[in-house]
Amino acid sequence: MTDLAIRRRLFSGARAQLLNHVVMVVAQLAGIALFTAHWGLDLYGEWLILAAIPAYLTASDLGFVTASINEMAMSVGRGDSAQAAAVLRAVSLLLMVVAVGVGALALPACLLLPLDDWLNLDQIDSATVTLVLLVLAADVVAALYGRLLYGVLASQGLYAQGSNWITAIIVAQTTAIAAVLILGGGPGAVAVAMLTARVLTTTAIYVFVRRQVPWVAAPDAAPAGARTVLRPLLAPSLASGALPLGYALNLQGVLILVGVVSGSAAAAVFATLRTVSRLLYTLLSALIAVISPEIARAFAAGDVALVRRLHRGAVQLAVWAAAAALAFLAAFGSPMIELWTSGRIDSGGTLFLLFLVGAGVNALWFTSSTVLVATNRHGPLAVRYLAICVLTLPAAYALLELVGSEGAAIALIGTELAMAVVVLRRALPAVSDTFGGLVMSLRPPTPAAVRSLVRSG
DSSP states (O other): OOHHHHHHHHHHHHHHHHHHHHHHHHHHHHHHHHHHHHHHHHHHHHHHHHHHSGGGGGGTTTTHHHHHHHHHHHHHHTTOHHHHHHHHHHHHHHHHHHHHHHHHHHHHHHHHSOHHHHTTOSSSOHHHHHHHHHHHHHHHHHHHHHHHHHHHHHHTTOHHHHHHHHHHHHHHHHHHHHHHHHTTOOHHHHHHHHHHHHHHHHHHHHHHHHHHOHHHHSOOSSOOOHHHHHGGGHHHHHHHHHHHHHHHIIIIIHHHHHHHHHOHHHHHHHHHHHHHHTHHHHHHHHHHHHHHHHHHHHHHTTOHHHHHHHHHHHHHHHHHHHHHHHHHHHHHHHHHHHHHTTTSSOOOSSHHHHHHHHHHHHHHHHHHTHHHHTTTOOHHHHHHHHHHHHHHHHHHHHHHHHHTHHHHHHHHHHHHHHHHHHHHHHHHHHTTOOHHHHHHTTSOOOHHHHHHHHHHO
16 A cells, blocks of 8 residues: 555545544534533533443443454455454444443442432432433443444545544534523433434444445355454453543543532533643544554554554644644633633633643643554553553542642643653554654654645545
8 A cells, every 4th residue: 555545545534534523622612502501500510420420331342342443454454354344243242232231230220329419419310310321321332333333434444434424423412412402401301312313323324334345244154253253352452441441530530529529510610621621632533533544554564664654643743733722722712711601611720721731741642552552552551541540530539629620630630641651661662663763753744745745635
């Protein structure tokens, strides 16, 4: 595969991901404005605390979705579409089992445990708590299957189409939420609307994938058992499962602590400011979604030099995009938040600036980790990330009690700094690179290089 063909695929995917990023940012900001306007800070804060719990189910597939996406990309890179199809079928079956297991565990837990008392909720009654948790749990499982379908398209180099479908899910869910809020609906109605929109859109994606990727619908002449297919993926899957669990502890775990210690209104402010600061993370996720399959294919072909070039290019783009985005948010983020929320959320003080510092450090290590995650070599990284996130919780709690929400933000900066060290120490040897070589490659892209990239698209 020529560099020109790769650039064309990356450029096409990047354009679609840019649209996805813009839509996601608008959806997040619109959601903040709508929720605070129609529910107020207290109910919105309780919704955020409640919605944080099902996020832990992102690890309910034990990481097999992420590992299978990487494996499908590497299989296609080797020209083995039969193996890619076998992986898809096995993981699809696994997700059905996960759905049944989640329902069997979540229902009695919601009915028997006094979750509203534990979470200090007084705006949402216990019956609604149960409904919201069960419906959002189903939404998380449906989202896992949607990711798997995106992986099928990405393995074929169809990043743009996959990204456009993810954008469609965001638009459908945001529209459904807005309609319910405008009509005066409560948390239960919002949760049901979200799930309905996702299921309908994911069904459409499935139909599209079957039409676009021949090996998805092709009969398997010698079907392998699911266990046979899944067994080699167990180690990278467990590592992949540790990553979303760490993300959940880092995001929702700290948010829940803020709500319990400082109240639901403080949780709403904390979540809003962190969401705006993490708009950069959304942009980088778009970049990684495009470049990960290319790294997987190059690795499968044994082209270490290409993997190194892709890694350097991704980090270079991430660093300069982060610098521009963070400078913009530092200058205009606070007035933008106050304007968007009609003054309901005050972004003054140091909390927002602390979030921006953490986002800047995250941009470096999150992008660099792609070379490990995309090639299913991220086991040690995932274990360390999960351990660091677990240790962050008591640190955040202690600092919360000491200095308030700013203390939790300081604990999160510590997490990002620790991960930067962990990732670079493993990612650079994986691509036969050095820290000095990486730093030298971080100079701003030349105008000629940008023009060449645009022409290749």
